[in-house]
Amino acid sequence: MRANRRIGTILLLLVSACDRGALAVDLYVAPSGKIEWSGTLPAANAEHSDGPLPSIAAARDLIRSRRASGMWTDEAITVHLRGGVYYLEETVVFEPRDSGTPGKPIVYAAYKNEQPILSGGRVIGGWRDAEINGRPCWVVEIPEVKEGKWYFRQLFVNGRRCPRPQVPEQGWYQFAGIPPHSERYLKRENVRDKANQNDRACYRPGHVKKWHNLGDVEFVCLMSWDEAHLFAANLDEATRTIEFTQPSYLGAGKVITDDKNGRYYMLGVREALNKPGQWYLDRVSGMLYYLPVAGETPDNTTVVAPRLNELLCVLGDEPRNPLEERNKTFWTGPRLIGQGPTPRPIEHLALRGLTLKHNNWFLPPDKSAGGQAMARLPAALFLLNARNCRITDCTVSQISNWAIELGAECRDNVISGCTLTDLGAGGVKLNEDSHHNTVTDCEISNGGLVFPGAAGVWVGHSWANTVSHNHIHHLYYTGISVGWVWGYSRPSKAACNIIEYNHIHHIGRKLLSDMGGIYTLGSSPGTVLRYNLIHDVEAFAYGGHGLYNDEGSSFVLLENNIVYRTSHESYHQNYGQYNVIRNNVFAYSADGTVNRSGQNDPFSFTIEHNIVYSTLPRMLDNGWRWNKSGNFKMDYNLYWREDGQPFDFPGDRSFEQWQQWWDQDRHSIIADPLFVDPKNGDFRLKAGSPAERIGFKPIDTSRIGRLKSHTPG
Numbered sequence: 179m180r181a182n183r184r185i186g187t188i189l190l191l192l193v194s195a196c197d198r199g200a201l202a203v204d205l206y207v208a209p210s211g212k213i214e215w216s217g218t219l220p221a222a223n224a225e226h227s228d229g230p231l232p233s234i235a236a237a238r239d240l241i242r243s244r245r246a247s248g249m250w251t252d253e254a255i256t257v258h259l260r261g262g263v264y265y266l267e268e269t270v271v272f273e274p275r276d277s278g279t280p281g282k283p284i285v286y287a288a289y290k291n292e293q294p295i296l297s298g299g300r301v302i303g304g305w306r307d308a309e310i311n312g313r314p315c316w317v318v319e320i321p322e323v324k325e326g327k328w329y330f331r332q333l334f335v336n337g338r339r340c341p342r343p344q345v346p347e348q349g350w351y352q353f354a355g356i357p358p359h360s361e362r363y364l365k366r367e368n369v370r371d372k373a374n375q376n377d378r379a380c381y382r383p384g385h386v387k388k389w390h391n392l393g394d395v396e397f398v399c400l401m402s403w404d405e406a407h408l409f410a411a412n413l414d415e416a417t418r419t420i421e422f423t424q425p426s427y428l429g430a431g432k433v434i435t436d437d438k439n440g441r442y443y444m445l446g447v448r449e450a451l452n453k454p455g456q457w458y459l460d461r462v463s464g465m466l467y468y469l470p471v472a473g474e475t476p477d478n479t480t481v482v483a484p485r486l487n488e489l490l491c492v493l494g495d496e497p498r499n500p501l502e503e504r505n506k507t508f509w510t511g512p513r514l515i516g517q518g519p520t521p522r523p524i525e526h527l528a529l530r531g532l533t534l535k536h537n538n539w540f541l542p543p544d545k546s547a548g549g550q551a552m553a554r555l556p557a558a559l560f561l562l563n564a565r566n567c568r569i570t571d572c573t574v575s576q577i578s579n580w581a582i583e584l585g586a587e588c589r590d591n592v593i594s595g596c597t598l599t600d601l602g603a604g605g606v607k608l609n610e611d612s613h614h615n616t617v618t619d620c621e622i623s624n625g626g627l628v629f630p631g632a633a634g635v636w637v638g639h640s641w642a643n644t645v646s647h648n649h650i651h652h653l654y655y656t657g658i659s660v661g662w663v664w665g666y667s668r669p670s671k672a673a674c675n676i677i678e679y680n681h682i683h684h685i686g687r688k689l690l691s692d693m694g695g696i697y698t699l700g701s702s703p704g705t706v707l708r709y710n711l712i713h714d715v716e717a718f719a720y721g722g723h724g725l726y727n728d729e730g731s732s733f734v735l736l737e738n739n740i741v742y743r744t745s746h747e748s749y750h751q752n753y754g755q756y757n758v759i760r761n762n763v764f765a766y767s768a769d770g771t772v773n774r775s776g777q778n779d780p781f782s783f784t785i786e787h788n789i790v791y792s793t794l795p796r797m798l799d800n801g802w803r804w805n806k807s808g809n810f811k812m813d814y815n816l817y818w819r820e821d822g823q824p825f826d827f828p829g830d831r832s833f834e835q836w837q838q839w840w841d842q843d844r845h846s847i848i849a850d851p852l853f854v855d856p857k858n859g860d861f862r863l864k865a866g867s868p869a870e871r872i873g874f875k876p877i878d879t880s881r882i883g884r885l886k887s888h889t890p891g
Contacts, residue, residue: 279525759786
């Protein structure tokens with residue numbers, strides 16, 4: 179009888195949908211829902227005999243069964259998720275059978291004006307009062323931790339990410355030196371680079387001790403643009419030597435002991451647990467300790483520990499399990515090419531207004547780092563062989579790694595209007611062999627909280643994508659990274675990518691080095707960087723650039739960008755060919771304004787119609803070689819020193835000597851461009867600006883950044 183009533187309800191719903199011109203199905207999910215209900219009601223009926231389903235997976239499974247039975251064959255289906263927290267028991271996986279069709283997608287959307295939260299964590303309760311390090315605390319035993327079935331390095335209390343105890347409490351230490359490789363390391367097989375890797379380091383007096391559970395203390399070692407996460411295997415206090423469980427490139431003595439780059443700090447030191455809001459997990463005893471902040475009680479405090487690695491996966495057919503394959507290869511998604519029968523894609527699936535939180539992820543036990551830009555780390559929301567899918571107005575926050583990844587063979591997908599914040603790593607990755615995707619109108623902020631070397635948006639061997647109108651800020655490394663080939667050694671697939679109208683600021687934050695507001699690698703024909711506003715880029719030691727064409731970047735057009743307040747050059751090219759830099763504003767760089775290095779290319783670049791505005795006595799940095807190679811062209815530029823004082827060009831030459839001896843900037847001028855308020859970031863031109871004489875076209879900033887206002891979940 180109940181089954182007949184459910185079917186009747188669905189049929190009535192379908193008939194009513196005909197008035198809208200097409201068949202449509204609406205299902206509902208709520209935290210209070212039940213698996214035996216039909217899901218056709220947004221709330222329980224008066225008799226509590228029917229109502230919403232309890233989970234997104236239950237709705238997915240109901241759709242699968244109805245379609246398999248022939249009941250739903252060509253309907254647009256929308257699953258409405260009511261507000262509340264859904265604690266996922268397992269990763270929600272969508273497959274090709276979950277696809278919609280053109281014009282009739284399957285949509286999983288937030289119920290109107292409500293916020294559904296999909297959590298990969300578990301609420302921790304059962305606290306009792308205790309004491310640790312002479313301080314009152316809460317403590318609870320977690321049997322799964324003691325049994326080795328669960329471990330986590332992130333904890334969220336009343337909606338905030340809580341820190342583990344750190345040594346030193348602020349800043350970092352420096353290693354004292356690098357001893358020879360350990361015997362254990364020398365016996366390793368398949369070590370790629372024994373010349374530059376090492377598994378031992380010497381520390382300075384008092385910096386490292388035989389702390390409680392020393393093997394669980396995480397050594398975060400900061401390289402120039404990268405990092406390593408290491409764990410101690412042995413500690414020799416007599417020689418002050420640590421032997422790590424894994425080698426790292428930071429073992430190169432000249433790198434790790436360098437005064438500017440050989441830095442490290444330690445997380446998870448029980449003896450340093452001394453501030454409210456900190457926590458410590460004892461893996462051996464399974465005890466979790468937490469120091470509550472003022473006003474917190476067990477009754478008014480929600481503590482969530484992350485448990486699942488992936489929260490949502492949208493996966494086309496794949497001959498091998500893609501999640502297992504990812505863990506085996508330590509690449510963020512298996513390649514589909516040449517792996518048997520042509521896989522089926524998943525298509526026309528949409529996620530709208532959902533919030534994803536609390537995932538758990540670690541580096542594999544045989545790895546100490548995630549590569550440049552942390553590109554090898556996976557994401558909480560992972561798509562593989564997905565086409566024409568939409569992720570709209572979603573929020574991803576309080577996670578351990580990347581927010582969203584488009585893996586191999588993802589094409590024609592759109593990520594729009596999303597808020598990605600409080601991130602362990604970065605925001606969005608467009609991975610190998612993905613193409614024609616769009617990332618637009620998103621805010622990506624406060625990233626790198628676990629892996630500081632991550633970028634806001636990373637585009638690897640991926641082509642014909644558009645990254646536009648995003649607000650990217652407060653990261654420890656690059657804002658947008660494009661390309662994945664160093665030099666000219668092999669072809670790059672990162673072509674025809676359009677990076678435009680993005681607002682990127684507060685990048686680097688004096689933690690890492692060698693970065694860019696926008697950073698490119700390798701040959702990238704057809705790639706365009708335009709109408710981007712970049713400012714407040716601060717590196718730790720070197721390389722805090724606004725626009726950075728690195729390691730053979732070639733055939734890139736950079737135009738109509740505004741770059742200001744960078745710790746190093748506004749624009750830097752580290753060898754490349756035939757790039758065009760035109761109609762940009764470069765201002766207030768603290769270390770030269772335009773620079774190039776690695777200058778032996780047949781033709782480096784053309785720099786024309788730009789405004790270079792500085793407070794320094796030299797416009798172009800000293801990296802230029804003092805020869806008339808003729809492998810670059812500069813002309814029709816405007817140069818100005820803010821205080822009106824004279825300034826030099828390369829080789830301590832005057833502007834006239836630069837023009838005559840180098841045969842550059844023949845039609846360029848030195849003049850005040852008459853900006854409206856440059857100190858406060860207003861680079862509009864006043865009437866009568868001499869910039870007109872060099873053919874400079876005013877840059878309209880009104881459309882830079884997000885297109886509409888969004889309320890994060």
